[in-house]
Amino acid sequence: MPPGGMLRGINSATLDAKGRMALPARLRESFASVSGGSLVVTIDTKDRCLLLYPLPHWEAVQEKLENLPNLNPRSRTLQRLLIGHATDLEPDATGRVLLPQKLRDYAGLDKKLVLVGQGNKVEIWGEAQWEAQMGQWLSDDSVAQLADAEEFTGLSV
Amino acid sequence: MPPGGMLRGINSATLDAKGRMALPARLRESFASVSGGSLVVTIDTKDRCLLLYPLPHWEAVQEKLENLPNLNPRSRTLQRLLIGHATDLEPDATGRVLLPQKLRDYAGLDKKLVLVGQGNKVEIWGEAQWEAQMGQWLSDDSVAQLADAEEFTGLSV
DNA sequence: TGAATTGTGGGGAAAAGTGGGGGCTACGGC
DNA sequence: GCCGTAGCCCCCACTTTTCCCCACAATTCA
Numbered sequence: 001m002p003p004g005g006m007l008r009g010i011n012s013a014t015l016d017a018k019g020r021m022a023l024p025a026r027l028r029e030s031f032a033s034v035s036g037g038s039l040v041v042t043i044d045t046k047d048r049c050l051l052l053y054p055l056p057h058w059e060a061v062q063e064k065l066e067n068l069p070n071l072n073p074r075s076r077t078l079q080r081l082l083i084g085h086a087t088d089l090e091p092d093a094t095g096r097v098l099l100p101q102k103l104r105d106y107a108g109l110d111k112k113l114v115l116v117g118q119g120n121k122v123e124i125w126g127e128a129q130w131e132a133q134m135g136q137w138l139s140d141d142s143v144a145q146l147a148d149a150e151e152f153t154g155l156s157v
Numbered sequence: 158m159p160p161g162g163m164l165r166g167i168n169s170a171t172l173d174a175k176g177r178m179a180l181p182a183r184l185r186e187s188f189a190s191v192s193g194g195s196l197v198v199t200i201d202t203k204d205r206c207l208l209l210y211p212l213p214h215w216e217a218v219q220e221k222l223e224n225l226p227n228l229n230p231r232s233r234t235l236q237r238l239l240i241g242h243a244t245d246l247e248p249d250a251t252g253r254v255l256l257p258q259k260l261r262d263y264a265g266l267d268k269k270l271v272l273v274g275q276g277n278k279v280e281i282w283g284e285a286q287w288e289a290q291m292g293q294w295l296s297d298d299s300v301a302q303l304a305d306a307e308e309f310t311g312l313s314v
Numbered sequence: 315t316g317a318a319t320t321g322t323g324g325g326g327a328a329a330a331g332t333g334g335g336g337g338c339t340a341c342g343g344c
Numbered sequence: 345g346c347c348g349t350a351g352c353c354c355c356c357a358c359t360t361t362t363c364c365c366c367a368c369a370a371t372t373c374a
Contacts, residue, residue, distance in 0.1 A: 013321095014321085016321095016322065016323070017324090018324095018362090018363095020322095022320080022322075024321095025320060061314050062165070065314075077294050079275065080273065080294070081294060081295075083165050083274065083276065084167055084273040084275060084280075085166070085167050086166055087165070087166040087167070093364075093365070094320085094321075094322085094365090096321090096322090098363085100166075100167070102167050170331095171331085173331095173333070174333080175333095175352090177332095179331055181331095182329080182362095250354070250355065251330085251331075251332085253331090253332095315374100316374090317373090317374085318373085319371085319372075319373090320369100320370080320371070322367105322369070322370085323366105323367090324365105324366095325364105325366090325367105326363105326365095327362105327364085327365100328362090328364095329362075330360085330362080331358105331361080332357105332359075332360085333356105333357090333358085334355105334357095334358105335354105335355090335356085335357105336356105337355105338352090338353085338354095339350105339351090339352085339353100340350090340352100341349090341351100342348090342349085342350100343346105343347090343349095344345105344346090344347085344348095
């Protein structure tokens with residue numbers, strides 16, 4: 001229950017045979033404090049994972065997307081992918097949500113999932129994909145590049 | 158049932174032997190909340206897919222089209238294509254609409270369809286065409302360009 | 315260790331989707 | 345003008361899926 005509905009931390013979860021995911025109780029509390037439980041899930045266009053937003057946060061994102069220049073074909077693609085896949089979810093009485101088949105397929109999800117808090121949203125990864133990414137991010141080369149990156153000058157952790 | 162009649166999300170549907178499409182229940186609810194169920198279908202001029210509007214949203218689009226400069230031949234072409242193909246639809250008692258043969262041919266629709274919510278309208282794609290497009294949009298080049306575009310506009314999802 | 319909360323599985327009622335028959339209408343031919 | 349034909353549309357009945365809820369298992373916390 002971080003204040004301001006700020007989502008962080010990493011959680012495990014599982015998909016059952018029907019494609020339902022039980023939200024870890026901590027996350028459920030965070031969501032409840034923002035949106036009363038209404039959620040929106042969509043795809044991430046850069047990585048093969050899903051993005052889970054509390055409804056108000058999603059609406060802010062969608063508004064930004066709709067204000068992109070409509071002439072630009074890349075904007076349209078982005079709108080198609082993000083808005084086109086955005087699905088409203090309501091947790092059931094036990095706090096589970098049904099992830100749509102098409103989205104599960106996109107992210108290659110099977111039984112074991114990893115949920116990663118990212119500020120206004122939670123990323124949903126298949127465990128295998130997550131570990132593969134972690135391995136890559138932590139490889140020496142990538143870390144060195146991060147340290148050098150200009151964007152982070154002045155950034156101190 | 159996204160608020161404000163905002164259409165989003167991806168759905169599967171099928172065409173039966175008579176060319177009828179059963180609207181997924183969720184979409185039907187969204188439509189009902191905007192237009193009482195009256196719909197207009199027309200073609201998309203950029204992609205081989207159809208566009209399905211709740212009547213009030215279509216009327217707004219048509220008004221914009223009619224206000225284009227009539228001297229400009231490109232405007233007239235656009236008007237002919239969009240307004241010319243626009244067909245009013247009323248779902249039957251079980252929530253099905255008959256898609257006109259010409260429009261089905263234009264979009265190359267056969268049995269399996271994909272419906273993609275896009276704000277004020279829903280795009281209707283043949284499953285094969287949709288998957289081909291998805292593959293292209295998600296190919297390495299396109300994704301890299303998207304990433305650039307996002308940075309350029311300061312968009313953060 | 316026990317009690318409460320969280321997570322998992324599954325059955326069943328209700329809703330949604332699908333196929334198809336039959337009647338009405340519109341149109342064309344005789 | 346009358347009849348035949350074809351297409352559309354309305355409705356009924358069957359099948360499939362969805363989702364809601366209950367009961368048990370596992371985990372956590374005191």
